[in-house]
Amino acid sequence: MNIPKTSFGIIVLNGEPFARYNLKALYPFAHQIIVVEGAVPGAASIADEKGHSTDGTLETLIRFKEEEDPEDKLIIVTAEDEGYPDGFWPGEKDEQSQAYAKRATGEYLWQVDIDEFYKPEDMETLLKMLKEDPSITAVSFPMLTFWGSPDYIADGWYLRRGARIYHRVFKWGPGYRYVTHRPPTVHDPDGRDLRSIKWIKGKDLEKKGIYLYHYSLLFPRQVLDKCTYYLHADWAKRHRAISWARECFLSLKNPFRVHNVYDYPSWLERFEGTHPPQVMAMMKDIKEGRLKIEMRPTQDIENLLQSSSYAAKRTLLRIGSYVDKGIFQVRDMTKRALGKVVKLA
Numbered sequence: 434m435n436i437p438k439t440s441f442g443i444i445v446l447n448g449e450p451f452a453r454y455n456l457k458a459l460y461p462f463a464h465q466i467i468v469v470e471g472a473v474p475g476a477a478s479i480a481d482e483k484g485h486s487t488d489g490t491l492e493t494l495i496r497f498k499e500e501e502d503p504e505d506k507l508i509i510v511t512a513e514d515e516g517y518p519d520g521f522w523p524g525e526k527d528e529q530s531q532a533y534a535k536r537a538t539g540e541y542l543w544q545v546d547i548d549e550f551y552k553p554e555d556m557e558t559l560l561k562m563l564k565e566d567p568s569i570t571a572v573s574f575p576m577l578t579f580w581g582s583p584d585y586i587a588d589g590w591y592l593r594r595g596a597r598i599y600h601r602v603f604k605w606g607p608g609y610r611y612v613t614h615r616p617p618t619v620h621d622p623d624g625r626d627l628r629s630i631k632w633i634k635g636k637d638l639e640k641k642g643i644y645l646y647h648y649s650l651l652f653p654r655q656v657l658d659k660c661t662y663y664l665h666a667d668w669a670k671r672h673r674a675i676s677w678a679r680e681c682f683l684s685l686k687n688p689f690r691v692h693n694v695y696d697y698p699s700w701l702e703r704f705e706g707t708h709p710p711q712v713m714a715m716m717k718d719i720k721e722g723r724l725k726i727e728m729r730p731t732q733d734i735e736n737l738l739q740s741s742s743y744a745a746k747r748t749l750l751r752i753g754s755y756v757d758k759g760i761f762q763v764r765d766m767t768k769r770a771l772g773k774v775v776k777l778a
Contacts, residue, residue: 436560437567438464440539440605444529444614446472447479447658448547449488450715450726451648455547456497458711460506462556467508467533468494471520475666479658484512484520488654490547508536525668526614534611534619540567542605544617548648548655549576549599550709555643559602562633570627571619572602574645575635580691580701581682581729583708583716585738587650589692589699593754594761596694598635599645603627615668646709650693653727656682660693671695685733688743689750698754700747703738 441459445452445468459466470491472480481487491511498507510532512522522529534542541563563569576597580587600617603609608622619627638644650656660674671677677695680686692699708716718724737743 434462434557434560435564436462436557437541437564438539439541439543439560440465440467440533440537441543441545442530442533442537443468443545443547444526444533445470445486445490445494445547446476447486447488447655448490449486449493450652450719450724451547452490452493453497453501454711454715455545455550456494456507457501458550458553458709459545460501461553462560463506464539465508465537466506467510467536469510469522469529469532470494471512471522471529473522473525473529473666475525476662477521478665479661480520484522508533510536525666530614530617531611534605537605539605542603542609542611542619544601544603546647546649548651550646550648550712551644552646552707552709558641559638559643563602567604568631569633570604570621570630571600572633572638573598573600573628573635574643575639576645576647577704578650578692579646579648579704580650581734582651582731583648583712584704584731585701585734586704587692587699588702588751589697590750590754590757591692591694591697591699593758594697599647600628601645646712648712650682651729653683653729656693663693683729685737688737689746697757698750700743700750701734701737702747 439462441463443455443466456466470486472484479487485491494507494509498509512520515532517523530544559572576599578587578592578597579585603619604621604627605619610620612618612620621627621630649659656678660678663669663671663674673695674693677690677693681690681695689698689700691701715724719726719728
């Protein structure tokens, strides 16, 4: 393929069962795949005593490097490699992102979560777009959130306010600097935010039918681990995260708070599309017993989606989301305008 050299950067803690499938999905398009493994302080309760994954993720990465990396593309980075005394990373993921960024030698840096996937034809389309127009400096994707099974997605007000857009691809080279993980932000050698130059926005890719497929709320252990982290992470401020996982993910007691940012109305919908090949391979391996992982039962989801009452209330919430988004955008613009006034003063 005639595509630009692309360095993929991944941060991971307890990334099973996704790790091997994700690496296999990225491999044909990668100049490098740089995986930074280990816990930040807020994730200590779901790590081992040395700051590493408890589910065999690091071992999976090492095995992939030994057995499935003929072109030597995979680079595994731990906190020990950066001079820290154990596997714990300081800070809140900025340091981890910067660890893969400083090792990147590609023309583009593509940030990926271990549980996010893309269709290969979409990746090829995007990378060819970058090859044809090297003035593009940043790309963001519209995101689909899969919930409980690949057959269902979550939607809601929080996502529709803008949280379903993920900043992922950045032009890269000498002098470029990864600044922050939240939100992912890269500056060029002149200190300019790459999204302020030539930015392909999520809505532009959505028109082309290109999505980020995020399997972030798929498996019970995965969701409980995330919620345990959110409970302890100062930035998240989700003090009811474990209660949400038990009451809204595992039992569906509140079917209008299904997204893990639970302060906003959200709902479930049936997914009618197709999945990236490596996700289908993963699910087949689970179904046929080659991969041992607990799945969430889905009968309660099916009952819910067959309910006319749920469908009617979901429609009302969709309508309300447009009003909420408008109010949010006005508040955001007002806040930014006031910030500029204060700076001028």
